[in-house]
Structure formats: structure tokens, C-alpha cells
Amino acid sequence: MADKKLKIGIIGGSLGGLFTGIALQKSGHQVTIYEKTGEKLKDRGAGVVLQQELIDFFQEYQINRIENINVPIYQRVYVDRNGRQTRVDNSKQQMTAWGTLFHELIKNFPASQYNYGHSLKNLSQANNQVSVEFDNGKVETFDLLIGADGTNSTVRKIVFPEILLRYAGYVGWRGIVHETELPTDVLNELIDRFTFYSMPNSHILCYLIPGNDDEVSPGSRRINWVWYWNVNKGQDIDDLLTDINGIKRSGFVPEGLVMPEYIKAQKEIADEVMPPIFKELIRATKNPFIQPVNDLAVTKMYSNRVVLIGDAAFTPRPHTAASTAKAVANGINLSQSLKDFPDDIEQALAFWEQPQLDMGNYLKNRGVALGNQSQFGTSLRT
Ligand SMILES: Cc1cc2nc3c(=O)[nH]c(=O)nc-3n(C[C@H](O)[C@H](O)[C@H](O)COP(=O)(O)OP(=O)(O)OC[C@H]3O[C@@H](n4cnc5c(N)ncnc54)[C@H](O)[C@@H]3O)c2cc1C
Structure with missing residues (x-):
């Protein structure tokens, strides 16, 4: 159990939001997920390579064999x-498959804390609290807000508007x-x-x-x-x-x-x-x-009490087959760091950030090299 129970909001209820939500909730925090889609997310049809991080997550949290x-x-x-x-x-x-992972994860997060039909519209920070507003009119305040809202992340556009997606x-x-x-x-x-x-x-x-x-x-x-x-x-x-x-x-x-x-x-x-x-x-x-x-890479993973994880922070090219594993690693490392620094969120985030940036940049560069070699016959185009 966490020494200090935080009220945490997660924007985006896909794989990244659920990995992180499960890990934080099992650590004793009060976690709520908000997903803009109005109903159960549909299978995106995509295959996913089960990397070791996912296998470890399924075992540690006893999701399924x-x-x-x-x-x-x-x-x-x-x-x-x-x-x-x-x-x-x-x-x-x-x-x-994406759908298989989603079906397993959603069963392991409390339904009462997972809200469909909530699209984040705006957020603001004051006194180490984050206030959010959804397009259905609901407003909420959290100790920590996690942007797990994917490549076109609204959270990222608000906190790091200078970071742009590149086709x-x-x-x-x-x-x-x-x-x-x-x-x-x-x-x-x-x-x-x-x-x-x-x-x-x-x-x-x-x-x-x-x-x-x-x-x-x-x-x-x-x-x-x-x-x-x-x-x-x-x-x-x-x-x-x-x-x-x-x-x-x-x-x-x-x-x-x-x-x-x-x-x-x-x-x-x-x-x-x-x-x-x-x-x-x-x-x-x-x-x-x-x-x-697309290529997307942030230079900071958090701003005060707003954190980015998964594709919202780094969207490596698919050749790496590691985006899902990266989202798992972001989530469990964040949960661990909050455990390690129970009385100091700022220190927990600072300690958590650098390895996530290193992993994101490594995957970004690897994806660019593999993709450009295959598509343009050179790894030099960036
Ligand atoms: C077509 C496709 C194929 C893929 N194939 C692979 C693969 O083979 N292997 C692999 O490892 N990865 C693959 N990925 C990537 C993988 O699905 C993601 O890396 C993984 O799901 C983690 O992403 P995420 O949860 O960070 O973001 P996403 O999965 O993009 O989820 C973001 C969620 O946030 C929600 N959202 C967005 N904006 C808002 C808002 N304003 N308010 C509330 N909610 C919001 C979205 O509806 C969505 O549910 C694929 C992705 C796509 C799109």
C-alpha cells in the first residue's frame, strides 16, 4: 500500500491507461480513468508482439496466464x-492482439472507476493540484494527472504545445x-x-x-x-x-x-x-x-503534476514492435517511483523521468533507422 494515497486521474483508457491504472490502484492510490470513447473500445484489429515487459506485467498482477x-x-x-x-x-x-490485451486488462480494473464518454477539454494547475474539464461539462481535481491519451494527446498539446507530430x-x-x-x-x-x-x-x-x-x-x-x-x-x-x-x-x-x-x-x-x-x-x-x-518524441515527460505516458509521450515507428511494452514500463516504473518517494511527488517524478526519456529516444531512433532503411534505402532520413 502506498504510504500516501494520491487522488490520480488518467486521461485515456486504452492499454497505456489501463497498465498504469492497474499498477497505481494496486499500490493503494485512488485512481480514475476517463476515456473519450462512449462505449467499450473496439478491437483495433492490430496484432501485438508480446514483449517481456507485458509477460512480466500479466504475471505480477495475475491478469491471466x-x-x-x-x-x-x-x-x-x-x-x-x-x-x-x-x-x-x-x-x-x-x-x-490489441483486443485480447484490452479485454484482459479491463476485467482487472474496477468498472466503477472507469468512465467512458469523457473527453478531456482543458486542464490547469495551481497549488500542486490539477483541475480538469471534460467536454460533457464534468470538472474534477487531482493530486496527479496522467495523460495516456495517445499520439494526438490533448494533455500533451496543453502542457507541451511546442511538441509536434511529424509524418x-x-x-x-x-x-x-x-x-x-x-x-x-x-x-x-x-x-x-x-x-x-x-x-x-x-x-x-x-x-x-x-x-x-x-x-x-x-x-x-x-x-x-x-x-x-x-x-x-x-x-x-x-x-x-x-x-x-x-x-x-x-x-x-x-x-x-x-x-x-x-x-x-x-x-x-x-x-x-x-x-x-x-x-x-x-x-x-x-x-x-x-x-x-509518424514520429513523436517529447523532451519532458511531466510538467509539475501532469505526466505523460505511452504513445502520448513517444510514438515510435511500428517496426520496433515495442510501443505497448514501453507503455507498460512507463506505468509500472511510475508506480514504483511513487512508492520509493512516498512523501515527495516532485522527486518521484524527477527520478522516474530520465529512464523513460532514454527508452523513448532509443525506440524512436531505432524505429527511424529500421523504417528509413526499408522504405527509402537509407537510415539517414529523419
Ligand atoms: C492501428 C494500430 C496498430 C498498432 N499496432 C501495434 C503493434 O503491433 N504492436 C505494438 O506494440 N503497438 C501497436 N500499436 C500501438 C499500441 O496500440 C499502443 O502503443 C498502446 O496501445 C499504448 O498506447 P496508449 O494507451 O499510450 O495510447 P492509445 O492506445 O492511442 O490510447 C489512447 C486512448 O486515449 C483516448 N483519448 C484520446 N484523447 C482523449 C481525450 N481528450 N480524453 C479522453 N480520452 C482520450 C483514446 O480514445 C484512446 O483510447 C498500434 C496502434 C495502432 C493505432
């Missing part, structure tokens, strides 16, 4: 244009296919493997993840794929991120909202350039979605 939430892979397989294997590396990894020059087309929707010979090529195909200025990868209801048994799993495309800044990316309702999205364009003409063009290109297994995978995908790749 890891074998119940992952589909393992045993090899990384690289194929050529004809689908022939050019390289096979033995490598065990555990794959899960990296390419997007990830992503898709999910149920394993029963693939021809058996294609599925057999993908099971137990993380499969890659590289082409000039692009690559595609895929792996199996749990099913729609988080099942991990054969017959009910899904295949998650990501295909990186260079798209020019300006009109080209603006057009691609404009959804079927004519709304220009600032983040990803979800399943079912991508303009049909882009999906048609994407499938035609896949038919021309892809090895057979990826061609089949893309053909079988009903509703692909688009994730623009």
Missing part, C-alpha cells in the same frame, strides 16, 4: 517473389483474416511463423494472432498482416486518410472506413507484386485499414 492469450511463432521466414524461402531463423515469439512519409496498410478464410495450403505456410517479404522501398509481414473472441486454439485464430507503402506528404496522404464519410483522419483509418477505390488499387498492386501467400492473404481481407507512420 500468458499461454491463454498468445499464439506462438517459432521461426522468422523470409520469402522471395515466388514464395520460396530465402532465409529461416529460429526464433520463438509470442503474438497477441514519416509512409503508411502501414493492415488487415486481419480469419484462418478458415484462407486456402489450407496457404494457411499451412503461415502457421508457427513470422513471415516477411521485402521489395524495393517496402515490405510486408504477417503472423497469427488470437481469434475474434481471443481464442488461441487452431481453427479459431486470425492472421494479422502489415504492408508498408510510401505516400507523399501533402495532398496524397491527405486523400488516403480521408474516410468514406469525407472526414480527414488525424490518426488511423479504421476497418470499414477506407475509401473503396484505395482498397481496389491496393488489391490490384498486390496481385502484381506479391508472392502467392501474401496475394491470397490480401485477396481474403475484407476490410483493410490504414495506420500512418
